[in-house]
Amino acid sequence: MSARRGYRASMTTQSRPPATRAAAVATAALACLALGLTTVLPAASAGSSDGGVSAQEKPKKDKHGDKGKDRDKSKENDKGKVDKDVRFSTFNASLNRTAAGQLLTDLASGTNAQAANAAETIQRTAPDVVLVNEFDYDAGGKAAELFRDNYLEKSWHGSTPIDYPYYYVAPSNTGMPSGFDLDNDGVLGAPGTQDGADDSLGFGFFPGQYGMVVYSKYPIATDEVRTFQSFLWKDMPGALLPNDPATEALADWYSAAELATFRLSSKSHWDVPITLAKNKTVHFLVSHPTPPVFDDGQDDRNGKRNHDEIRFWADYISTKAASSYIYDDKGVKGGLHRGAKFVIAGDQNSDPVDGDSIDGAIQQLLDHPRVDSRTAPESAGGVEAALQGGTNVPQSGPDAQDTADFDDAIIRNGSGNLRVDYVLPRKGLKVLASEVFWPVASAPFSYLTGVFPFPTSDHRLVWMDLKLNHKH
Numbered sequence: 001m002s003a004r005r006g007y008r009a010s011m012t013t014q015s016r017p018p019a020t021r022a023a024a025v026a027t028a029a030l031a032c033l034a035l036g037l038t039t040v041l042p043a044a045s046a047g048s049s050d051g052g053v054s055a056q057e058k059p060k061k062d063k064h065g066d067k068g069k070d071r072d073k074s075k076e077n078d079k080g081k082v083d084k085d086v087r088f089s090t091f092n093a094s095l096n097r098t099a100a101g102q103l104l105t106d107l108a109s110g111t112n113a114q115a116a117n118a119a120e121t122i123q124r125t126a127p128d129v130v131l132v133n134e135f136d137y138d139a140g141g142k143a144a145e146l147f148r149d150n151y152l153e154k155s156w157h158g159s160t161p162i163d164y165p166y167y168y169v170a171p172s173n174t175g176m177p178s179g180f181d182l183d184n185d186g187v188l189g190a191p192g193t194q195d196g197a198d199d200s201l202g203f204g205f206f207p208g209q210y211g212m213v214v215y216s217k218y219p220i221a222t223d224e225v226r227t228f229q230s231f232l233w234k235d236m237p238g239a240l241l242p243n244d245p246a247t248e249a250l251a252d253w254y255s256a257a258e259l260a261t262f263r264l265s266s267k268s269h270w271d272v273p274i275t276l277a278k279n280k281t282v283h284f285l286v287s288h289p290t291p292p293v294f295d296d297g298q299d300d301r302n303g304k305r306n307h308d309e310i311r312f313w314a315d316y317i318s319t320k321a322a323s324s325y326i327y328d329d330k331g332v333k334g335g336l337h338r339g340a341k342f343v344i345a346g347d348q349n350s351d352p353v354d355g356d357s358i359d360g361a362i363q364q365l366l367d368h369p370r371v372d373s374r375t376a377p378e379s380a381g382g383v384e385a386a387l388q389g390g391t392n393v394p395q396s397g398p399d400a401q402d403t404a405d406f407d408d409a410i411i412r413n414g415s416g417n418l419r420v421d422y423v424l425p426r427k428g429l430k431v432l433a434s435e436v437f438w439p440v441a442s443a444p445f446s447y448l449t450g451v452f453p454f455p456t457s458d459h460r461l462v463w464m465d466l467k468l469n470h471k472h
């Protein structure tokens with residue numbers, strides 16, 4: 001979901017070639033391992049409609065002669081030599097729909113223009129590992145497979161199809177009935193209504209709306225994935241629990257009974273270990289904290305939840321003491337072990353200086369002693385888009401670092417364009433290159449980003465190349 005909607009047109013000037021990259025190298029076909037893994041989640045909340053966790057490996061295809069132009073000379077071998085970099089990416093692709101099952105229908109058709117644009121955006125930037133935010137969840141992982149088979153593996157406007165042998169999806173708190181009147185409007189919202197969406201464990205009109213999926217060219221250690229969908233907000237020490245301003249008691253927006261079921265994550269938080277080679281694992285830490293907006297009133301409960309959803313990863317990668325309160329959906333306690341490599345990715349819905357998130361929310365990660373945030377991905381298109389004016393004018397954040405094209409109208413309290421999508425590596429992982437995929441209007445592929453109403457998404461794909469040895 002976007003922080004804001006509504007919009008004006010943009011203008012054109014300079015041009016810059018987008019990043020391109022060759023498809024995967026040839027590999028012999030492997031035996032098909034169709035893993036229908038199911039994880040039983042603890043019954044931590046009323047009305048849970050959690051489905052199973054899905055992950056899949058599929059046989060790799062022979063792709064002889066499918067090399068194309070390589071952005072990196074070190075990739076010019078296809079003989080199994082080690083290459084030097086891995087591209088991590090985050091992309092809020094707006095592959096959410098208004099009704100359950102609609103995304104499946106769109107993806108099954110193979111002809112949905114917006115899905116094709118989302119796929120082409122991924123193809124043109126060719127990440128090795130990508131988090132897709134706003135991707136409606138279904139229990140069988142069917143949408144993830146249809147998007148891969150019918151869109152990512154097809155050519156659009158002459159693009160090179162991209163092959164992801166691995167993906168991971170799991171349930172989301174969005175649209176899951178809480179059984180409580182969480183927005184305190186006096187009514188328990190019915191499923192599928194606006195109030196039902198507001199009263200859900202995470203904002204959503206049906207279970208799984210605005211979910212997410214990870215695609216990878218490298219194996220995902222599915223057995224070692226940790227999910228934090230059921231972690232309760234109240235179990236975070238010093239949680240910014242919202243206050244009902246109409247009462248004298250503090251931090252009482254949610255009743256004790258509500259807090260006993262209220263989950264921290266508005267969607268889910270996943271630690272997805274990516275196996276680059278034997279004993280070479282990178283933990284891809286992904287989430288999509290709630291926008292700090294909507295009908296909050298004085299309690300700013302979405303801003304506070306956003307802050308603490310971001311804080312979760314800050315604690316997870318911190319000392320044993322700081323992460324000791326954390327438990328995952330299997331009941332395993334604690335954070336990431338100290339030596340582990342990680343990349344944090346996602347639409348964090350927080351700009352470092354502009355927008356409506358709580359001051360310091362994203363700095364919990366940007367200024368974290370174990371995170372290297374020195375490289376902020378940039379684009380020329382973000383600079384051009386700031387000419388939309390309005391709220392963009394008084395903003396102080398660098399326009400080149402913006403990743404989302406939000407409403408700029410001051411009269412609507414539009415947030416303007418913001419930096420909200422991040423790929424943040426652990427300190428010590430060398431950053432080789434990075435970009436926000438946002439071509440200026442006159443440049444190739446600007447038809448993928450466009451202007452409101454957007455052809456693909458109001459967010460831009462962000463990628464970062466990290467120096468990491470790996471096979472093939």
Ligand SMILES: [Ca+2]
Nearest residue numbers: 181185187189
């Ligand atoms: Ca309500």
Ligand SMILES: [Ca+2]
Nearest residue numbers: 244247248249
């Ligand atoms: Ca109060």
Ligand SMILES: [Ca+2]
Nearest residue numbers: 405406407408
């Ligand atoms: Ca805008």
Ligand SMILES: [Ca+2]
Nearest residue numbers: 395402417418
């Ligand atoms: Ca901005």
